[in-house]
Amino acid sequence: MSSPSTPIRAITSTLSLRSAPSIPPPSQTYEPLVKVVLRHRLLSQIFLYSSISTWAIVSLYSSWARGGPSNLGLVGFLVNPLSPLTLIFAITTWGIGVLPVIVFRKLYLTASPTNAASPSQSFQSALKKNATSRLILTYISSAAALTVLHIVLSYACEPFGSDPRLTIFVKSRKHPYYLNGRSLFLITSQVFVACVYLLRNTLKDRTVVRWTSSLSEPSDHTSPLIPMASFITATISMSILAAFAIAAHLVLFGLSRSILLPIVYKIPILPRFIRPFSAHFLKGPMSFVVLAQNWSLVSRAFVVGFMTLLQWEFSESVFDALVAEPVVVSHSVADPALTLISGISSTDDYFKHFAFAELRQFAIDDSTSGSTRRAALFADQKYNPSMWATFARETLLLLGRDYQLFLRKGKPEPAPAKPAPTPKPAPPSAIPATPLVRASVLKPQKQSPLRSALDSLASDGAVASAVEATAVIGATHIPELFKSVSGGPDKSKATAVIPTQPTKKQNSPLAAIANAKKSLESAWVEVGKRTPKVVNDVGAQVRDWWKRERLSKVVESCLPNRKLDALAIDTLCALTSASLTEDKYGVVQRDIPRILEALLSFLSAIEEYQKELNASHPLPTMEDAQNLTPKQLAEISALSVELSKSSDALSEVGDALKDGIVKIVTTFGDRLNAFKFPPRIARKLQGFIDYH
Structure with missing residues (x-):
């Protein structure tokens, strides 16, 4: 059979499976x-x-x-x-x-x-x-x-x-x-x-x-004042x-x-x-x-x-x-939404802050071009995951990390627990072995009477062993009065005197440092006794100022990224509200339950912490303040200032959460009944719905 002159080949087709590209990293687009x-x-x-x-x-x-x-x-x-x-x-x-x-x-x-x-x-x-x-x-x-x-x-x-x-x-x-x-x-x-x-x-x-x-x-015109x-x-x-x-x-x-x-x-x-x-x-x-x-x-x-x-x-x-001024770069690129959403995934919070600030302006733009750009963002199918999915994921991850940090009161995440050690397998049961007989199996020869007598009189013979055992037994019956003059020195008393003598360990560098520290402390105490009372009072106030923990700083450490969190919340809620009329395929509506759950959980934690602060640091009334000394009044005034600063720090995120939830509630209204929420979140959300 002869082979065909024209080789057989597969028919080419333009219908090939192509995977959608992912959003480029911020190091290539935004930064x-x-x-x-x-x-x-x-x-x-x-x-x-x-x-x-x-x-x-x-x-x-x-x-x-x-x-x-x-x-x-x-x-x-x-x-x-x-x-x-x-x-x-x-x-x-x-x-x-x-x-x-x-x-x-x-x-x-x-x-x-x-x-x-x-x-x-x-x-x-x-x-x-x-x-x-x-x-x-x-x-x-x-x-x-x-x-x-x-x-x-x-x-x-x-x-x-x-x-x-x-x-x-x-x-x-x-x-x-x-x-x-x-x-x-x-x-x-x-x-x-x-x-x-x-x-x-x-x-x-x-x-x-x-x-x-x-x-x-961002403003290009700054007042000269x-x-x-x-x-x-x-x-x-x-x-x-x-x-x-x-x-x-x-x-x-x-x-x-x-x-x-x-x-x-x-x-x-x-x-x-x-x-x-x-x-x-x-x-x-x-x-x-x-x-x-x-x-x-x-x-x-x-x-x-x-x-x-x-x-x-x-x-x-x-x-x-x-x-710290906002940076605007979206006007210089062909796809502003892609550039900004790539920017919020930056690992540097500095660039992430700029991206969220500009994306917020993108979300609240009321012009026709702004609405068109948001509609294109919601309908994006060119990237996997899409631009909205990337934005929602990065924003909720940011809020989730800061929410967990807030629950830990600013403390770092604890190290993961070490896995329990695997139990060692039980050793196999030992097989009983026949013991070896190490003694001579031959019949011992009978010694002569002269050899037996010499062995008994040796230093390790039977006679010496009997004398030593008799001496030990007899010593136990000697009265204590005669023990002090018998034999030699008492070893127990000699050993009791030894620790009182200076040893090399006590003369070590660590001991010298400890002694020097004690001498300095004693000298400092002596100087404090001879120092005038006014100087001691000033020194005590300086030490108190240097070491005293500020309540406002403690609260701020719980929300270190509160400016960025407020921007992220405002941007997320603005885009979610705009999706009611601009999201043709309902991409955003699928994420509304988890968005509201994240926002309401964060708000509940902030409100509980605010109540805890007010309960743990109560301020006296005007009638009680009249009976206080000037020093106590100064302390209460400082405490009120710290409480005010703490409330301001909490309200930066709390007010942004309230405004964002209100914006979503007023936009969707009764349409929120189509979603299911956990009971705790549903009760909190119902309060916003009833109020508005």
Whole structure:
């Protein structure tokens, strides 16, 4: 049989099974667009505003150092900010003092707040972070560089003939390496100012984004009164902070010169290395009189610290405001709904917040184009899962995680329990074995009488064993009076004396540390007894402020993502309400029961916690308050403030839940009877239906 000339092949068909693609990840669609907008804000606004503020501060100081309008004249005073020297110093000041701080804020910006209820907890949490050491190095190096630049600017701008006396070494032919105390005081004061400012930012949790206008529409027109008010507030607060830091540094510098330096000179070998540089500090009066005679130096330190703090505060305030403004990117893409729904699945809450904020504007758009885009979102079948299914799943997962965190009162999720160990299988029953006979099976030979007598008289023979047994039995019948002089020393009493003698374990480093700690505690108690009562009272108040847990912070730790939760709830309820007229296939209606169940469960938990707070922290009535002491009234006033802040934190999510449920109830009305709910959810939902 011959084979056909034309080969046989299958008929091609265009009807092939193709799986729908999934929604692209946010790293490909949404996050690059947001990063472009943020990069533009950083370069065109944050850098620009911070550099302008730095130029203004440097110009004012330069004009003041040159004598002001009285010395420069009106024209010279107006032209001085544009002089090449002023511009060079302004650019250098911004580059070495402000730019590193802004770059650090950008690198370590986060949307997750620190779970801390007291300043001490905030401080301890900051110490555990890896970024804290880099933050300290950044601020200290920037402050030191600004101080050196100020010294150079002082020599360049101050009138001829006036010497600020800020050289590295004192002018002495006999001791050319003696450090200049004025320069040392100025540099250490600025380092201390930087540490105080860093402590303030740490307690305020400054690296976290402050969402102030989360639910408001983005606006390109900002009132000029808001930046001016912020600038005035920053100026006043930084002047107070600089005065406090310089005053505290004065005390520490005086104590270091009067107490610490003489102690350091008593350490062996070390004085040989530091004497050529610091021996002159031991001369003169060991008190604060030396500093009191140099108020010009103290005022200069205050001015430098104030300018440094003002530049940092203004730059960071601008940064905080601009990184929290809503970002709009949907107008630059072909499919806005796809981009925004991909954005809410981001692993970074910072990008997720922007996506929900813009998606909320998408959900409440009343225009015809907005309705068309929402209808296309509900009818989407190009992706698997669809856009609505992805949105509902991501939103409910977000609310579910925060709901579980709220039920745990902000505590982390407990570790999964270890599985019970599997019982070991019973060993198999042992097979009885015949015991081996290890004795000689041969008949023993009979010993001679002489050999038997010699064996009995040996050290381990029968006679010695009988004598030893008789001695032991006889010793048990000897009275106690004769036991003390018989034989040798009593071993029991000897062993009882041994533990009282010092051992190597008691001389270990741990024991030495414990003894030193006890001595320090006793010394601190003795110092407290000799300290005046006013100082002890102030110290007690400071310790109480440092360690006392704030009720509002405890409540806020239960809802750390309350801004994001409110956005998610508002967006979810707006889209669900719009689906009544815009969802042609009823895709959303299938998810309404679980949406309402999630919202009502979250609302019930918040209301129960609010009742628990009110019951556990009752406030006295006006009649009872009249019989209280001023101290008790102050405590009650502080408690009322904490309760008010706690209620505000709970209401951010609670009000969003109530408004969203009301919106769904008023939109669907009696149509909700077609759904089935658990009894607890049905009773809660019936209350909303009856009210509206």
